[in-house]
Amino acid sequence: MMPSRVTGFMKRLQLGRRGVIALPLVWLTLFFLLPFALVLKISLSESVIAIPPYGPLVEYADQTLHVFLNMGNYLFLLSDSLYLAAYWGSIKTAFISTTVCLLIGYPMAYAMARAPGRWQLILLLLVMLPSWTSFLIRVYAWMGILSNSGLINNFLMGVGLIDSPLRMMNTQFAVIIGIVYAYLPFMVLPLYAHLTRLDNSLLEAASDLGSRKLNTFITVTLPLSMGGIVAGSMLVFIPAVGEFVIPELLGGPNTLMIGKVLWEEFFLNRDWPVASALAMVMLLLLLIPIVWFHRYQSRELEK
Amino acid sequence: MRNIHKLSGAVAAISFAVAATAAHADEVRVYNWSDYIAPETLEKFTERTGISVTYDVYDSNEILDAALLSGRSGYDVVVPSTHYFTRQLRAGVYQPLNHDLLPNLGNLDPDLMSNLEAIDQGSEYSVPYMWGTNGLGYNVDRVTEILGDDAPLDSWALLFDPEITTKLSDAGCGLSMLDSGDEMLSPAMAYLGLSPLSENVEDLEAAGELIAAIRGNITYFHSSRYVSDLANGDICVAAGYSGDIFQAADRAEEAGRDFTIGYSIPKEGAALWFDMMAIPADAPNTENAHAFINFILEPEIAAEISEYVRYANPNAAANEFVSEELLNDPAVYPETDVLQNLYVAVEKPQEVQRARTRIWNRVKSGR
Numbered sequence: 001m002m003p004s005r006v007t008g009f010m011k012r013l014q015l016g017r018r019g020v021i022a023l024p025l026v027w028l029t030l031f032f033l034l035p036f037a038l039v040l041k042i043s044l045s046e047s048v049i050a051i052p053p054y055g056p057l058v059e060y061a062d063q064t065l066h067v068f069l070n071m072g073n074y075l076f077l078l079s080d081s082l083y084l085a086a087y088w089g090s091i092k093t094a095f096i097s098t099t100v101c102l103l104i105g106y107p108m109a110y111a112m113a114r115a116p117g118r119w120q121l122i123l124l125l126l127v128m129l130p131s132w133t134s135f136l137i138r139v140y141a142w143m144g145i146l147s148n149s150g151l152i153n154n155f156l157m158g159v160g161l162i163d164s165p166l167r168m169m170n171t172q173f174a175v176i177i178g179i180v181y182a183y184l185p186f187m188v189l190p191l192y193a194h195l196t197r198l199d200n201s202l203l204e205a206a207s208d209l210g211s212r213k214l215n216t217f218i219t220v221t222l223p224l225s226m227g228g229i230v231a232g233s234m235l236v237f238i239p240a241v242g243e244f245v246i247p248e249l250l251g252g253p254n255t256l257m258i259g260k261v262l263w264e265e266f267f268l269n270r271d272w273p274v275a276s277a278l279a280m281v282m283l284l285l286l287l288i289p290i291v292w293f294h295r296y297q298s299r300e301l302e303k
Numbered sequence: 304m305r306n307i308h309k310l311s312g313a314v315a316a317i318s319f320a321v322a323a324t325a326a327h328a329d330e331v332r333v334y335n336w337s338d339y340i341a342p343e344t345l346e347k348f349t350e351r352t353g354i355s356v357t358y359d360v361y362d363s364n365e366i367l368d369a370a371l372l373s374g375r376s377g378y379d380v381v382v383p384s385t386h387y388f389t390r391q392l393r394a395g396v397y398q399p400l401n402h403d404l405l406p407n408l409g410n411l412d413p414d415l416m417s418n419l420e421a422i423d424q425g426s427e428y429s430v431p432y433m434w435g436t437n438g439l440g441y442n443v444d445r446v447t448e449i450l451g452d453d454a455p456l457d458s459w460a461l462l463f464d465p466e467i468t469t470k471l472s473d474a475g476c477g478l479s480m481l482d483s484g485d486e487m488l489s490p491a492m493a494y495l496g497l498s499p500l501s502e503n504v505e506d507l508e509a510a511g512e513l514i515a516a517i518r519g520n521i522t523y524f525h526s527s528r529y530v531s532d533l534a535n536g537d538i539c540v541a542a543g544y545s546g547d548i549f550q551a552a553d554r555a556e557e558a559g560r561d562f563t564i565g566y567s568i569p570k571e572g573a574a575l576w577f578d579m580m581a582i583p584a585d586a587p588n589t590e591n592a593h594a595f596i597n598f599i600l601e602p603e604i605a606a607e608i609s610e611y612v613r614y615a616n617p618n619a620a621a622n623e624f625v626s627e628e629l630l631n632d633p634a635v636y637p638e639t640d641v642l643q644n645l646y647v648a649v650e651k652p653q654e655v656q657r658a659r660t661r662i663w664n665r666v667k668s669g670r
Contacts, residue, residue: 047653049394051374082664148477148537164475170523253524253667261664267365268484268660270372270390271653 036283043276044069054272073277082261083278087285089256093172093247094240097179101187101236102229104180109191109228110221113198120196127188139178139249146174146250170252178246183239187232194228195221227300234293238286258282331591332357334367334378336578339433341611348598354591363526371396371583379592380580382432385422386485388579389650397428398584404593405430407600412619418647419577429579430596433614436637436645437486437574440529440548442476442539444562449474459494459569461540463513468520477522477538479529480514484663485648486574487514487524487542493572499646502655511662515669524667530554533564545634549613566634568641575645577617609635 045068046055059066077083112123130138145151146168153165168174198221206216244259251257258278265275337360345356359378361367364387370376371383371391383391391397402408408426415434416426423429439461446454446461449471455461462468468478480487491510493499501507514521522538529541534554541548545566552564580599582592598604605616606624613629615636622630630636637645651659 049390049653051372051394051396053372053394080661082661085668148475149535253518253521254669256668264660264664267363267369269653269657270368271657 039276039279042272043073043280044071045273046070046072047271047273052272053270070273073273074281076274077277077281082256086256086258086261087282090241090243090258090282091285093175093179093255093257094237094243097176097183097240098187098233098237100176100180101184102233105184105187105191105232106229108184109188109195112188112192113195124192127185131185135182136245138182139246142174142178142181142250143169146177169250172251172255174250174252175247175255175257178250179236179240179243182246183236186235190231190235191225191228194225194231198224227297230293230296234289237289241286242282329353329591330355330357331380331588331595332359332378332586333380333595334359334361334370334376335380335382335432336360337362339382339578339608339612339614341607344599344604344608347604348595351598352591352594354594356595375585376583377587378583379586379588380582380595382578382580384648385419385577385579386648386650388429388581389422391581392423392428393650396583397581398586398589399427400430400582400596401589401593402426404590405597405600407597410600410602410605410618410620412617415617418575421649422647423579429581430600431577431617432580432599433609433612433616434575434577435545435614435635436568437481437490437542437544437576438548438566438568438634440533440541440543440551440564440566442533442536442562443565445474445476445536445539446471449476456565457567457570459490459571461569462542463491463494463517465517465520468517471540472520472522476540477532478520479522479532479538479541479543480524481526481542482524482667483526484659485651486526488659488663489574489646489648490542490569490571493569493646496571499572499574500649502651504655504658507655507659507662511666514666518666518669534558534560536560536562546612546614549634568634568637568645570644572644572646575642575647577647 041057042054045057047053048055055068055070057068059068108127112120112127115123143150147153148165148167148169150169152168153162156162157165202220202224203216206220207213211219242259243257244263247255247257247260251260262275262278262282265271265278269275331354333356335358339360340358345358349355361370364384367381367383368387368391370378371381372394408430411426411431415431419426419431439456439459441456441461443456446456450467455464455467460467462478462480471478488507488510489499491513492501492506495509495513497506497509527547529538529543530547530551531554532538533541533543533548533551536555541551543551545568548564548566552566555562555564580596582589582596586592599608600618602618602620603624605618605621609616609621609625610629613635616625633641
């Protein structure tokens, strides 16, 4: 009796495990791998005037199978400095935004983690609450704050500090403000999670051994919260590179980011293949930090 | 909400996926520009014919283009602008119209229709819905205050001349351009005395340089934000679509601003555009689509739409139903000598298209 029940249980367990794995597997195949393969396919085809506006990869005629792999779209990206400049512009903007997020987010998370227990939940809610309203509305609100006849300019001119409005809207500055504002919770939350787990006795030990507060922070707290810093930075940096809405709404004419260039290739030039090639390269660019992050995380777990 | 027109791409993608479901015998699916029909028109159509209307809207040609080119859009009637229409026609998007089902075709103004001969001879595939111009919207009071009474309100100089734009910009009077190489490089070429429809890349470059030289004075390049900004007084000169500028003027008046917004068709020449009703080749309800187009061609209906959207209709028989005020407004129904200076944008070959987008990008980003 017993052994058969045990094996039955084991079998069910295995089935359960497979079921648990199958769901995300199907999900990823359907919503990531398949679209990815489609984009890859379009990026290797040729642009034509037809429905759909790209040529076939495989053709069967005269008993021969023709396979066309057009590398031209990728080479084209190298031929014009616009694309490199746009990638660079995106990475630069994302990098600056991530740094600012970290500089603002770390003290916030630190203060939250050090706050008395009953305050922590309220502070946590305050960080997350803004994301309960639509992202788009919050970006529009920034347009109202930064524009020439907006809140800041009206106030400064009303007080008499400036005579003509400061130009903030439609600049790189506005884009960075927008991204920092929108992604700050993604920086604060992982940092907070790491900092609350920090063992207080380590800090007491450091203080007992005569370490000053700043020194303790640099040699104990900071290294121990490194995982949070990396996680938060990735969560801000990766979506910021591909960001389209914020630069579109807050950015100016000289905000050159890859999301916008992609849009232009797709809709204005109607060149789906080049647009797809652009998207593939962006994906590869983002893969580098993701792989690095993954490595870092598994090393952390091993410790 | 035109500001988020690029986002609406995603929304449109979803809506055309939904629209691509099975056809109904008594239904017609129309995909038209936003704010582009009178509130009672669709109801009247259903009352008259018993055909129910599924009505979706887009706010840029690009969105419609992507929907149509993906295939199986599921719509019966779509309304692209002329230059997009020609590209789509070549890609095989549309089916020929059955003129027997369109007895009201005869109502169309033959003079205006002659502009469309090069695009779709004899209305084989399309019928114009409304037409308008791209010109200059300006804050009359601010501009004359800064430039004096002899301000060139009827010339592209207001937007392209370095001296004039510097004066305006220095006075905190912002300028805006449409974010479209096609729609801005053509008037720049017209201003330079070149053909606005030139496919010569050097001409496009020259136009690009003209705009690049005054780029510092341009507040932004955007195809819809100027409507609210003109009305608020945030900017005071904008290149824009006639109907949008009238909307800005109305809003400024409603809000009781101390300035008025004017619209002019620059004397150097400006774009004349038509939005064309056409039936996709894979439309599920072809007959109902014809019924809808024929209904729009009725004089009273065309007049009613014009009255509401403030764009001119190409329906000669409708003129007696259009109010005097609208019919005599030279900004909506331009006089004959102005009409002769207008050009209809046509499709460009892929290389010219790409060169134009590239030049436009360089103009905007300085790269």
